[in-house]
Amino acid sequence: MILLVEDNPDHVALTIRALKKNNIANEVVVAPDGAQALDMLLGRGEHEGRPMSMPQVVLLDLKLPRVDGLEVLRTLRSDQRTRLLPVVILTSSDEEQDVVQSYTSGANSYIRKPVDFMQFLDATKQLGLYWLVLNEGPKIAANG
Amino acid sequence: MLSASSREFEIERLNSQVATLEQLLAVHERTSLEQSRRLQNIVNSVSDGFFVLDRNWRVTWLNPVAAAAFARIGVAAGSLLGRSLWTQIPEEMASLLWPHFQRSMNERNQVTFEIYYAPIDTHFEIHVWPWEDGVSVFFQDVSTRKLAERKREQMQAELERQVQLRTADLQAMLAELEAFSYSVSHDLRAPLRSLDGFSQALLEDYADKLESDGKMYLDRIRANAQKMAQLIDALLQLSRVTRAELNPMAVNLSAMVAQIAAELRASGNGRDCQFRIEPGITAEADPKLIEVALQNLLDNAWKFTARRQSASIEFGLTQYKNDAACYVRDNGAGFDMKYNDKLFTAFQRLHDVRDYEGTGIGLATVSRIFKRHGGRIWAEGAPNQGACFYFTLHGLASRAAEAKLA
Numbered sequence: 001m002i003l004l005v006e007d008n009p010d011h012v013a014l015t016i017r018a019l020k021k022n023n024i025a026n027e028v029v030v031a032p033d034g035a036q037a038l039d040m041l042l043g044r045g046e047h048e049g050r051p052m053s054m055p056q057v058v059l060l061d062l063k064l065p066r067v068d069g070l071e072v073l074r075t076l077r078s079d080q081r082t083r084l085l086p087v088v089i090l091t092s093s094d095e096e097q098d099v100v101q102s103y104t105s106g107a108n109s110y111i112r113k114p115v116d117f118m119q120f121l122d123a124t125k126q127l128g129l130y131w132l133v134l135n136e137g138p139k140i141a142a143n144g
Numbered sequence: 145m146l147s148a149s150s151r152e153f154e155i156e157r158l159n160s161q162v163a164t165l166e167q168l169l170a171v172h173e174r175t176s177l178e179q180s181r182r183l184q185n186i187v188n189s190v191s192d193g194f195f196v197l198d199r200n201w202r203v204t205w206l207n208p209v210a211a212a213a214f215a216r217i218g219v220a221a222g223s224l225l226g227r228s229l230w231t232q233i234p235e236e237m238a239s240l241l242w243p244h245f246q247r248s249m250n251e252r253n254q255v256t257f258e259i260y261y262a263p264i265d266t267h268f269e270i271h272v273w274p275w276e277d278g279v280s281v282f283f284q285d286v287s288t289r290k291l292a293e294r295k296r297e298q299m300q301a302e303l304e305r306q307v308q309l310r311t312a313d314l315q316a317m318l319a320e321l322e323a324f325s326y327s328v329s330h331d332l333r334a335p336l337r338s339l340d341g342f343s344q345a346l347l348e349d350y351a352d353k354l355e356s357d358g359k360m361y362l363d364r365i366r367a368n369a370q371k372m373a374q375l376i377d378a379l380l381q382l383s384r385v386t387r388a389e390l391n392p393m394a395v396n397l398s399a400m401v402a403q404i405a406a407e408l409r410a411s412g413n414g415r416d417c418q419f420r421i422e423p424g425i426t427a428e429a430d431p432k433l434i435e436v437a438l439q440n441l442l443d444n445a446w447k448f449t450a451r452r453q454s455a456s457i458e459f460g461l462t463q464y465k466n467d468a469a470c471y472v473r474d475n476g477a478g479f480d481m482k483y484n485d486k487l488f489t490a491f492q493r494l495h496d497v498r499d500y501e502g503t504g505i506g507l508a509t510v511s512r513i514f515k516r517h518g519g520r521i522w523a524e525g526a527p528n529q530g531a532c533f534y535f536t537l538h539g540l541a542s543r544a545a546e547a548k549l550a
Contacts, residue, residue, distance in 0.1 A: 010338040017345060063330045092333040095326060115336045115373035116366075117344040 001027045002132075003055040005037040005072065006090075007064050014117065015059070015090075018124040026056065026132055034067030038075055041082055054085060057131040060107075062091040062098055070105050077106040084138035086131060191284075198278040199249075201228045213283070216264055237261060241270070248272035248279050258286065318387065325383045332376050339369040371501075378505035381436065385513050390430045392517070392538070397470065398425045400435055401459045404442045417449060422460035424543030425470060429517055434537075437513040440506045441472045441533055447500055448476030448531065461542045468540040475530040479523075487523055 002019070006012050012030055019028060029052065031037035037060070038044060043051030058076075062069035069089065076082040088109040089102045102110050111127065114120050187194050193213045195206035203224040206214070211221035219232050229245075230238050240259045248255040252274045260267050267290040270283040343362045347354070354362070398421055405419040427434070442457065449455035458473040479487065479494045486492040488511035493504040514521045514535050525531035 008334055008338075010341070011334070014337065014341040014345075017341070091330070092337070093326070093329045095329055113333075113337060115333060115340050116370050117337075117341040120337070120341070 001029060001053065001055040003029050003031060003037065003041070003052075003058045005031045005034065005058065005060045005064065005069070007032050007061065011061075011113070014120070015124070018117075018121050019128060021121055022125040022128055024124075024128040024132065026128075029055065032065075034064040034069060034072040037072055038067060041076065041085075042079055051081075054082075056086070056137060058085060058087045059090045059127075060087055062089060062093060062102070070101055073102065073105045073107060086135065086137055088127065088131065193283045194281065195224075196275075196278065196280045197229060197245075201230055201245075201278075202226055203229055203232075204278070210283070213285070216266075217261065234263070236263065244270070245272055245279065245281075248274055260290075321383060321387065325380055325387075328376060329380055333373060336369045336373050336376075340366050343369070375503050375505070378503040378509070382505055382509045382512065385433055385436060385509055385516070388430070388433060390433070390516060392428050392430050394426055394539075395429045395431050395434055396424075396426050397429075397434070397438065398423045398459065400431075400438055401442065401472075404435075404439055405457070408442060408446045412446075415450070415455070416453060417446070417455040417457060420456065420458045420460075422542065425459075425461050426539070426541055426543070427470075427537040428539035429537050433513045433516070437510045437535075438472075440510045444506065444533075445472055445474035445476065445531075447502070448478070448495075449474050450476075450500075452476055461540065462534075464534055464536075467536050469534040469536050470540060471532050471534045473530065473532040478525040478527050478529045478531050480527050481525065484523065488521065 002024075004012065004015060006015065012032075016028055019026075029040070031040055035045070037058075039047045040052045041054075041058075043049055060069050060072060064072070067075075069091070073087055073089075076085060076087065086108045087106070088111060089098075089107045090111050090113060091098065092113050094112045099110050109127075109131075111123055114123065188207050190207070191209060193207065193210035195210045196204045198204050203226070206221060206224065214221055214224060214233070217234060217237055219234075224232050230242070233241075240261065244255045244257045247253070254274070255272045256270070258267060258269050265287070266285055267287045268283050269286045270281065273280050273282070343365045347359060347362050351359075401421050402419075405421065409415075409417070409419070445457045449457065452475055456475050459470070460473075461468060461470055463469070477495065477500065483494050486494065488507050493502060495502075511521050514537070517537055519536040519538065521533060521535040523531055523533045
């Protein structure tokens with residue numbers, strides 16, 4: 001399963017399309033902002049007591065309403081349950097400060113979303129291949 | 145016993161000696177009188193006030209400037225001579241002078257100090273010199289100087305205040321620029337992704353319903369979305385090289401150029417282009433920024449030689465007038481020197497977009513990078529004769545040149 005944290009519905013549609021085009025059949029769960037992503041992963045708020053099962057990878061945008069991407073990342077890294085969860089930053093920014101802050105906050109990877117959909121398709125393919133197939137993730141105990 | 149005649153002779157001799165002595169004395173008196181007059185003249189004519197006090201603080205002498213100054217604080221010169229200074233001058237003035245005068249008299253040291261006497265709104269600079277029988281005092285009205293000093297201090301304070309204001313303004317502007325660039329990089333690109341992505345989706349999912357014109361229109365939409373993304377990226381880079389902190393260090397420019405050339409060649413699908421790179425050229429520069437500049441210059445050379453058979457791009461060090469200058473020379477499309485000044489201006493393009501694509505921001509970025517390094521960039525060229533870009537940097541040197549010298 002993939003958790004996509006993205007507030008722009010266009011980009012959600014395009015990302016799902018790109019995954020599908022690359023035959024990545026993993027279920028995609030969407031969190032439209034940082035707060036909801038944290039609630040889902042850590043079993044808080046609306047998801048009190050019933051956190052989602054751990055995704056294989058989180059695709060996290062940086063600029064998000066309510067709780068931004070870096071804040072989400074830091075919170076995940078400070079929680080025992082999500083400390084090792086693979087998080088890939090997927091954003092339109094290539095500002096150096098964003099890249100550096102993402103890695104210092106514990107990101108596993110940083111990808112700038114290209115404008116050209118064909119390039120994005122290629123990026124998604126490699127991303128899926130690497131994080132969902134090649135990469136040996138940490139054994140994270142199931143929630144609950 | 146002396147004879148009468150010899151006694152007379154003796155008296156005569158003594159008399160003449162007395163006369164000589166009297167003459168000498170007269171001369172001496174005249175000279176010392178002249179000397180003391182000359183001294184008095186000097187003391188009277190100096191612009192400093194001057195007066196002399198004996199051990200009992202009695203005024204024994206004062207010059208006209210001093211007399212005038214005493215008159216200004218309400219003390220007549222006539223009432224001063226022969227009397228103690230402290231009984232004649234106003235209490236307020238006495239309290240200002242007393243500690244310094246007393247110190248000079250007791251410690252037999254020269255004392256210099258400044259006072260401000262409010263009743264006549266005047267600053268005095270005073271020197272007290274001990275002499276064997278009291279002290280002598282020189283003083284000057286320094287109010288004009290003090291006023292100038294105060295004005296200068298006020299101006300300096302005002303200047304500092306303005307600098308602080310201006311700095312705060314600049315910092316605010318810089319912060320605004322940061323915020324602007326940041327949202328440009330995020331927010332302006334997002335709609336372009338949608339334009340491009342959904343155009344592509346149409347092309348793929350509805351290919352059978354689209355005629356060739358329809359497909360072409362969608363391709364045009366995509367091309368424009370991507371073009372705009374390039375423009376945004378170029379603008380961001382321009383603003384970044386302006387904002388970036390400079391960290392100069394020794395940089396091997398030749399190695400950097402070789403790396404960029406290798407990348408260009410790899411992207412070139414076997415294009416026929418020869419790179420000639422003079423090895424060992426170094427400079428004192430910020431490696432990140434200088435790489436952006438070299439990348440832009442080589443991208444340009446690469447782009448404008450695309451239609452040349454046996455294209456060549458050279459990088460080397462030369463002497464341009466009195467300066468060491470690096471150059472990037474190509475045998476590509478070149479440019480008309482008439483438009484030289486437009487070359488480094490943002491959004492100015494000298495070539496048709498249909499012939500050579502580009503944002504028109506690259507050379508503006510390059511120029512800003514060299515300016516920020518205290519160097520400069522200029523170009524020479526002619527249409528279809530190629531172009532040569534020269535630049536200067538601090539500490540430009542070539543290991544090859546050093547080897548030749550040694």
